Every structure is written in structure tokens, then in C-alpha cells.
Amino acid sequence: xxxxxxxxxxxxxxxxxxxxxxxxxxxxxxxxxxxxxxxxxxxxxxxxxxxxxxxxxxxxxxxxxxxxxxxxxxxxxxxxxxxxxxxxxxxxxxxxxxxxxxxxxxxxxxxxxxxxxxxxxxxxxxxxxxxxxxxxxxxxxxxxxxxxxxxxxxxxxxxxxxxxxxxxxxxxxxxxxxxxxxxxxxxxxxxxxxxxxxxxxxxxxxxxxxxxxxxxxxxxxxxxxxxxxxxxxxxxxxxxxxxxxxxxxxxxxxxxxxxxxxxxxxxxxxxxxxxxxxxxxxxxxxxxxxxxxxxxxxxxxxxxxxxxxxxxxxxxxxxxxxxxxxxx
Amino acid sequence: xxxxxxxxxxxxxxxxxxxxxxxxxxxxxxxxxxxxxxxxxxxxxxxxxxxxxxxxxxxxxxxxxxxxxxxxxxxxxxxxxxxxxxxxxxxxxxxxxxxxxxxxxxxxxxxxxxxxxxxxxxxxxxxxxxxxxxxxxxxx
Numbered sequence: 322x323x324x325x326x327x328x329x330x331x332x333x334x335x336x337x338x339x340x341x342x343x344x345x346x347x348x349x350x351x352x353x354x355x356x357x358x359x360x361x362x363x364x365x366x367x368x369x370x371x372x373x374x375x376x377x378x379x380x381x382x383x384x385x386x387x388x389x390x391x392x393x394x395x396x397x398x399x400x401x402x403x404x405x406x407x408x409x410x411x412x413x414x415x416x417x418x419x420x421x422x423x424x425x426x427x428x429x430x431x432x433x434x435x436x437x438x439x440x441x442x443x444x445x446x447x448x449x450x451x452x453x454x455x456x457x458x459x460x461x462x463x464x465x466x467x468x469x470x471x472x473x474x475x476x477x478x479x480x481x482x483x484x485x486x487x488x489x490x491x492x493x494x495x496x497x498x499x500x501x502x503x504x505x506x507x508x509x510x511x512x513x514x515x516x517x518x519x520x521x522x523x524x525x526x527x528x529x530x531x532x533x534x535x536x537x538x539x540x541x542x543x544x545x546x547x548x549x550x551x552x553x554x555x556x557x558x559x560x561x562x563x564x565x566x567x568x569x570x571x572x573x574x575x576x577x578x579x580x581x582x583x584x585x586x587x588x589x590x591x592x593x594x595x596x597x598x599x600x601x602x603x604x605x606x607x608x609x610x611x612x613x614x615x616x617x618x619x620x621x622x623x624x625x626x627x628x629x630x631x632x633x634x635x636x637x638x639x640x641x642x643x644x645x646x647x648x649x
Numbered sequence: 650x651x652x653x654x655x656x657x658x659x660x661x662x663x664x665x666x667x668x669x670x671x672x673x674x675x676x677x678x679x680x681x682x683x684x685x686x687x688x689x690x691x692x693x694x695x696x697x698x699x700x701x702x703x704x705x706x707x708x709x710x711x712x713x714x715x716x717x718x719x720x721x722x723x724x725x726x727x728x729x730x731x732x733x734x735x736x737x738x739x740x741x742x743x744x745x746x747x748x749x750x751x752x753x754x755x756x757x758x759x760x761x762x763x764x765x766x767x768x769x770x771x772x773x774x775x776x777x778x779x780x781x782x783x784x785x786x787x788x789x
Contacts, residue, residue, distance in 0.1 A: 331712070331713065331714075332732075369734055369735070369738050369741075370738050370741050370742050371737075371738070371741040372741070373741070402713070403713070403714060403715065403742050403743070404743060404746070405741075405742050405743020405744075405746060406742050406743070408743075456711075456712050457712035457713060458712075475706070476706075476708070477706040477707070477708070478691065478695075478706065478707065478708060478709055479691075479708075479709045479711070480709070480712060482712075483709060483711050483712060486711075487686050487687070487711075490686055491686060491687065531691065531692075531709065534686070534687055535687050537687075538686070538687035538777065539780065542777065642717065643717065
């Protein structure tokens with residue numbers, strides 16, 4: 322069974338073709354396509370997040386690359402995300418499915434992230450703990466079985482990746498902030514600055530990174546603006562984020578008794594984080610980076626699961642900008 | 650149009666200012682929030698939402714671009730346009746649909762939206778000064 326998957330919940334326009342029995346056959350983000358080829362030499366001006374004009378060239382590309390004239394089902398992200406952006410993927414997905422006479426299925430974006438490790442080999446066995454840590458999310462989720470998720474903790478304000486991006490900005494570094502801060506931190510001296518480990522001194526698995534950003538701001542403003550100081554601040558910031566994440570992961574594993582930890586999201590690429598997590602008493606699984614950030618391959622995996630469970634989207638085109646994982 | 654200045658010595662003072670602002674808002678109010686990273690814009694929104702009865706997390710909308718709440722029968726949208734490169738993007742993501750004249754809209758980094766935004770009813774500018782913040786509050 323071949324599934325065409327569509328993801329348009331936020332910044333990325335993404336498509337994939339996936340066969341649960343075979344694996345991933347094609348996947349692409351809009352940024353990877355050759356506009357010149359798709360538009361026959363007339364390259365249009367496309368605004369970022371203009372999913373309407375970005376989506377069909379991408380659908381054509383993955384169908385062509387996977388040699389799929391007509392898929393057997395269409396999966397699309399129905400939430401959570403921006404309503405206007407979600408509607409582009411949902412209406413396109415529904416229309417294509419209707420035209421082909423095949424079923425459509427609505428997918429929860431975060432279920433996609435949680436199931437992304439299933440694209441890897443070896444894939445983790447169930448149950449496992451998942452840390453989703455990116456520019457948009459910082460969540461700890463217990464995955465008991467496919468479709469059975471429990472949100473144990475999340476950021477109450479800024480996501481960890483967002484804290485990296487904003488710290489990078491405060492330190493005069495470029496975007497994306499994670500790699501830039503991590504690189505600068507390599508020149509930092511241990512112990513010159515020390516920032517708080519937010520919410521680690523109390524029980525619970527929630528996170529808060531907004532105060533850390535403010536701490537960085539005050540450190541930048543109240544010290545000499547030289548390269549060494551910036552590196553020292555970068556190191557102290559990275560240590561604070563990484564240690565906070567590691568403490569919460571250890572706590573979540575201890576509380577749940579689980580021994581497998583999936584770490585996904587752009588921040589999972591951070592070397593210091595991987596070193597710290599390696600010391601935990603757990604088997605670690607990292608989806609490859611392109612499936613850690615928003616993509617359609619993970620939507621296909623979740624869609625396949627939902628289709629196998631007999632789910633079908635009704636004829637109405639509905640999206641859910643807010644869609645708690647608990648309501649799945 | 651009237652503008653007043655207020656000194657906010659700490660985060661608690663920013664939260665109180667948010668609560669005071671909440672009392673002045675009506676359905677359809679549009680509040681522009683200006684200030685650099687870390688100036689306390691989202692903190693102000695947290696104080697405002699708490700005063701309006703919201704008890705859950707107040708997530709930064711930087712990534713999602715907008716976080717929406719329903720409070721006492723009124724929709725409230727909290728935008729962060731920091732990541733916008735081009736006002737045309739706002740059209741692409743359907744931003745106009747949120748400005749329905751009924752919902753309260755709080756907009757961080759409004760300068761990224763060009764001429765796309767509705768007329769503001771309030772504007773708050775926050776500036777970092779030492780450990781505190783200087784607030785400039787305008788009622789339009």
C-alpha cells in the first residue's frame with residue numbers, strides 16, 4: 322500500500338510517499354525542489370509559507386520519484402498548527418484522495434514526530450519515552466504503544482530550541498542558533514558564568530526556558546563585549562539547557578520505569594546533549610536529523626498506522642489548530 | 650492619543666502592568682507590543698492572560714506564530730511576527746482571518762507586518778534599562 326503524505330502545519334511544505342511494507346519511497350521539502358524545472362523555466366516569486374503555490378509541485382515530484390501514478394491513500398497533517406496553513410494541506414489531500422477514489426486520513430503532527438524513529442533501523446520497541454526538543458516544542462511523552470501517548474511534561478513558555486535561537490541573537494550570532502551557540506561554546510571557559518537550571522529544584526517534568534534567555538541578556542549587558550566573554554556565556558547557557566533536559570529525562574525514565582529513550586527535534590543534534598544523555602541508564606534512539614524537524618515521512622508513518630486501525634477522514638475538510646495529544 | 654511612562658523594576662511589575670492592561674481591553678482591541686528580545690513582551694502577555702482568568706501555560710508564539718485562547722466568551726490571539734521576513738507571508742498563512750473585529754489581538758514585532766495590521770487601540774513599548782524595564786504605554 323502506497324501512502325502519499327502531506328505536511329503544511331507551519332513553515333515547511335513537505336510531501337512523502339511511503340509503503341508500510343517496503344519503507345520510504347520518496348520524500349521532499351519545498352526548499353529542496355528545483356523551481357526552474359517545476360515551472361518550466363518561469364520561476365515565480367514565492368513567499369515563505371506560501372503552501373498554496375508550493376504544494377502541488379512537491380506532490381508531483383514525490384509521485385514521479387517514487388514512480389507512483391496513483392497512491393492507495395492520502396495522509397495529511399490536520400493539526401495542531403496554523404489554521405490557514407493546515408487547511409491548504411487538508412483540502413489538497415482530501416481533493417486528491419477524492420479524485421483518485423482512495424481513502425484520506427487526518428494525522429496529528431506530534432504523533433508524526435513520536436513515530437519518526439520507526440523510519441530508522443533499528444527502530445525502538447514499545448514502550449518508550451520520547452523527548453521532543455526543537456524550536457517549537459519541548460515535551461516529554463510516554464509512548465506505551467502506537468496511538469497511546471501520555472504527555473508527562475512540556476515547556477510552559479519558550480521551547481529549548483527557541484532559547485538557543487534567541488541566545489544566538491543576543492550573542493550576535495546567526496540563524497539557526499543551535500549550531501552557532503554550540504560552536505562558540507567550544508571556546509568557552511568552564512565556570513566563568515553559571516545560569517539557573519529552571520524548574521529542576523522542584524518535582525515534575527515541565528520546562529521553562531524564558532528566564533534563561535533573560536539571564537543571558539543580563540550577562541551580555543553587564544559584562545565586557547569581547548569574544549571570550551561571549552564564548553563563556555554560550556558555554557554556560559548550553560550547559561544549563563543540556564543539564565536541565567538531562568535531569569528531566571532521567572526523572573521521566575525513573576518515574577515510568579522505561580529503559581528506552583527516543584530523542585527527536587532539531588536540538589537532538591547537540592553534541593553536549595548527546596554526551597549527557599549517553600550517561601543515562603537507557604537505550605537511546607535518534608531519528609536522523611531530516612526526520613527530526615518537520616517533514617512528511619513521519620506523517621506517512623502515522624497515517625499508515627491510522628489507516629491500519631481503520632480510520633478514515635470524513636468528506637468534510639476539517640483542521641484543528643489546537644489539538645491536545647491526549648485527545649487522540 | 651495619550652502616552653505615559655512607567656518604570657518596571659522587576660518581572661512582577663511587568664506582570665502587574667499586563668493585568669492593568671487587561672482591564673482596559675474590549676473585544677476587538679488590538680495591542681502592539683514593541684521591544685527587543687528579552688524586554689518582557691511575553692511576560693506582559695502572561696500577566697494580562699492571568700488577569701483574564703487563564704491558568705494554563707503561556708507559550709511563546711515565536712515558532713507557531715500565533716497562540717490562541719478563549720477567555721470569558723472572547724477569543725484572544727497572541728502573535729509573534731519575529732520570524733516573518735515579508736508581509737506577504739502573513740497573507741499566505743491567513744493572518745487576516747484572525748482580525749475579525751471581535752477577537753482581542755496582542756501583536757509582538759508588529760513592524761514585521763507592514764501595512765497588514767488593523768488599527769491599534771493600545772501600544773506598549775518596553776526597553777531594558779539595567780535590571781529593570783522602562784515601559785511606554787499609549788492609548789490610541
